[in-house]
Amino acid sequence: MNQGPYFEVAFDRPVDQTFTYLGDPKGEASVGKRVMAPFGRQDLLGYIVDQKSYLPPNMGDVSLKAIRRVVDQEALFDEREIDLALWISRYYFSSLGEALGGMIPSGRKELMGPALSDEDLDITEKPVELSDEQAQALKAILTEPNPSRMWYLYGVTGSGKTEVFLRVAEEILRQGRTVLYLVPEISLTHQVERAVSSRFGSIATTIHSAISPSARLTEWRKILRSEVKIVVGPRSAVFAPLRNLGLVIIDEEHDGSYKSGNKPRYHARQVALHRVATDGGILLMGSATPSAEAWKLMAEGQIRRLNLTRRLSGGARPIIKPVSLEGTQGCLTKELKEEIRETARLGRQSILFLNRRGFAYFYHCPSCGFELTCKHCSVSLTYHKSRGKAVCHYCGYSVVPPKACPQCGSLEAGFTGFGTEMIEEEVRKTFPDLRIRRSDADTTGKKGSLKETLDVFRAGGIDILLGTQMVAKGLNFPGVRLVGVVLADTGLHLPDFRAAERTFALIVQVAGRAGRYFPDGRVIVQTLRPQDPAILKACELDVEGFYRAELEQRKELGFPPYTRLIRMVLRSKDLEQVETSIRRLAKLVQERLPPGADLLGPAECPIGIIAGNYRRHLILRSPTMGPIHRATSGVLRAFSEVQGSRVYLEVDVDPVQLL
Numbered sequence: 001m002n003q004g005p006y007f008e009v010a011f012d013r014p015v016d017q018t019f020t021y022l023g024d025p026k027g028e029a030s031v032g033k034r035v036m037a038p039f040g041r042q043d044l045l046g047y048i049v050d051q052k053s054y055l056p057p058n059m060g061d062v063s064l065k066a067i068r069r070v071v072d073q074e075a076l077f078d079e080r081e082i083d084l085a086l087w088i089s090r091y092y093f094s095s096l097g098e099a100l101g102g103m104i105p106s107g108r109k110e111l112m113g114p115a116l117s118d119e120d121l122d123i124t125e126k127p128v129e130l131s132d133e134q135a136q137a138l139k140a141i142l143t144e145p146n147p148s149r150m151w152y153l154y155g156v157t158g159s160g161k162t163e164v165f166l167r168v169a170e171e172i173l174r175q176g177r178t179v180l181y182l183v184p185e186i187s188l189t190h191q192v193e194r195a196v197s198s199r200f201g202s203i204a205t206t207i208h209s210a211i212s213p214s215a216r217l218t219e220w221r222k223i224l225r226s227e228v229k230i231v232v233g234p235r236s237a238v239f240a241p242l243r244n245l246g247l248v249i250i251d252e253e254h255d256g257s258y259k260s261g262n263k264p265r266y267h268a269r270q271v272a273l274h275r276v277a278t279d280g281g282i283l284l285m286g287s288a289t290p291s292a293e294a295w296k297l298m299a300e301g302q303i304r305r306l307n308l309t310r311r312l313s314g315g316a317r318p319i320i321k322p323v324s325l326e327g328t329q330g331c332l333t334k335e336l337k338e339e340i341r342e343t344a345r346l347g348r349q350s351i352l353f354l355n356r357r358g359f360a361y362f363y364h365c366p367s368c369g370f371e372l373t374c375k376h377c378s379v380s381l382t383y384h385k386s387r388g389k390a391v392c393h394y395c396g397y398s399v400v401p402p403k404a405c406p407q408c409g410s411l412e413a414g415f416t417g418f419g420t421e422m423i424e425e426e427v428r429k430t431f432p433d434l435r436i437r438r439s440d441a442d443t444t445g446k447k448g449s450l451k452e453t454l455d456v457f458r459a460g461g462i463d464i465l466l467g468t469q470m471v472a473k474g475l476n477f478p479g480v481r482l483v484g485v486v487l488a489d490t491g492l493h494l495p496d497f498r499a500a501e502r503t504f505a506l507i508v509q510v511a512g513r514a515g516r517y518f519p520d521g522r523v524i525v526q527t528l529r530p531q532d533p534a535i536l537k538a539c540e541l542d543v544e545g546f547y548r549a550e551l552e553q554r555k556e557l558g559f560p561p562y563t564r565l566i567r568m569v570l571r572s573k574d575l576e577q578v579e580t581s582i583r584r585l586a587k588l589v590q591e592r593l594p595p596g597a598d599l600l601g602p603a604e605c606p607i608g609i610i611a612g613n614y615r616r617h618l619i620l621r622s623p624t625m626g627p628i629h630r631a632t633s634g635v636l637r638a639f640s641e642v643q644g645s646r647v648y649l650e651v652d653v654d655p656v657q658l659l
Contacts, residue, residue, distance in 0.1 A: 003022070006052045008049050015097070018096065022064050028073075032048065032077045038065045084103070092264040105216040128163055131310070142168065142171055149282050151303070154287070154288075158311040165286065172247040178231075181196060185234060185469070189232060200229070204231075205228045205232070208233045235258050252286070256502070256656050259656045265655075295561075316521070318523050321539070328526075341431075352423060354467075362417045374397050376392065377610045383401055385421055423486055427466065438466050480514055481518070483511055483514040483524075484523075485523070485527075495606045507525060507534075566651065566653050567617055569650040571616075572614055584639070592634050597621060600619040607659050619655075
């Protein structure tokens with residue numbers, strides 16, 4: 001006969017239930033601790049989410065297994081984290097264990113540091129005088145009634161959004177509440193981390209994936225013990241176990257990296273909204289290029305918009321010039337080369353931006369039309385000259401590039417298009433006397449290397465910084481006069497309804513790095529499509545005009561923010577199984593499709609094969625989320641009964657891309 005207490009354990013597996021165990025031999029098990037427990041033929045890490053004295057009558061004769069050992073001395077989470085995980089699992093169609101696995105740090109050993117007390121709440125005032133616009137925004141957020149409790153700082157780059165964020169945070173902390181400050185990229189974390197730690201000292205901490213799991217676990221414990229009052233970090237920091245949460249800041253709210261690409265596929269903005277609603281806090285967002293969803297809600301008055309219209313450090317709106325790449329030999333137009341020389345002559349700095357790493361990305365034979373693609377994915381291979389390999393950026397497959405066309409033997413076959421590696425080579429040849437540094441995923445793999453590059457650039461030790469998105473957003477360098485967008489069109493051809501919005505935002509954001517402290521900023525936008533509306537509006541910095549046209553088009557086509565989407569992706573190494581399964585899934589959806597909703601697909605995904613898996617998808621669309629969310633729940637239950645063992649289903653609620 002089993003003897004209690006009994007423990008409900010959730011595992012980070014796609015199994016929508018918890019499992020009942022007897023206690024461990026040492027009697028250390030309790031709610032909120034991680035444990036190792038037998039699961040099938042192996043021992044798995046699990047999370048204790050409930051404790052019971054009695055078993056339900058129908059389980060009385062079941063022979064229960066015991067927990068092998070308890071990982072944590074103290075609980076890592078309580079009912080608040082469990083409630084949040086339950087909400088995430090329900091909304092994003094994951095298991096409770098998968099939700100907890102995405103929230104809780106995976107470190108096994110806490111790194112002990114000095115304990116702090118409430119007396120450490122030492123806010124260092126900075127003698128920064130607010131502009132009239134900043135002061136008005138601060139006063140509005142702290143004093144004006146706003147039923148939705150959602151505010152948006154809409155301001156040009158360099159207009160002082162960060163200072164307003166920090167002043168609001170100061171007041172919330174003085175009220176005895178806590179603050180969460182989200183940024184989209186780790187590269188931005190360093191800059192915000194420095195500002196926050198100099199302002200708030202030891203009551204502030206940073207959580208991100210670049211620090212070790214043990215270090216993250218240490219910070220998590222400090223937050224649990226209320227030693228930390230303000231947390232900075234990218235997407236996953238939204239789960240920080242802050243008590244009495246008074247404010248969540250979402251900097252660069254428009255950024256797609258706030259959406260998780262792995263299960264649970266949560267959006268940090270949605271989770272933040274849920275948390276402030278639960279704790280009665282404020283949601284404060286900001287960007288120079290709001291998401292289309294936020295722009296519509298601001299226009300309707302559901303989010304209160306506060307405008308910051310001018311740069312504060314002596315800078316002015318940069319001169320932005322679109323330049324056609326047609327007929328240009330190499331990566332750099334004559335106009336861009338001239339501006340780089342002039343910038344160097346003035347003793348100032350340049351940033352060159354291209355959202356594509358590697359040397360070249362498209363192997364093509366003009367004689368027979370052969371293209372070199374990944375043998376596991378339906379994408380072109382990217383040539384990395386430094387490695388001497390053509391590499392797939394989706395699965396990592398690599399091959400030595402052929403010297404002649406494998407199909408017809410033509411010697412004219414080769415790679416075209418350019419990546420950051422090729423730009424670096426051309427820039428070094430063209431400007432041998434200038435100090436150049438490349439910053440992308442290939443050069444910043446070593447811990448601390450990105451921060452070191454940005455510190456050297458800030459100190460004036462680099463003349464030309466070239467890189468991908470990590471040099472495009474949020475960074476504030478006084479010496480930058482020139483920004484060159486090497487190819488503005490990289491994302492425009494993608495079969496995704498957000499392609500124009502992303503392209504527009506990226507150009508405006510990267511242009512914002514130029515001339516922040518001096519009124520002589522220059523931006524050269526190189527493009528093969530100089531008449532494209534997204535590129536033209538970005539070069540004119542016409543944010544209002546872009547969103548007006550973009551929202552009209554979205555409304556006409558029935559895409560967000562005028563509708564809500566749930567995307568289902570099936571993948572399998574067996575083509576026949578995935579084709580059969582997607583038809584079966586579509587039939588189940590059609591049977592449950594609520595009034596006013598429609599089904600797009602089924603169809604092959606734009607990237608039809610990844611890592612040898614064939615991919616098919618369908619999309620549920622409705623004016624509101626509720627009906628299609630309920631329908632999806634029913635579909636998933638029915639599909640699980642007939643799903644093939646070699647077919648995997650991914651559900652994405654509110655997808656940000658459809659590739």
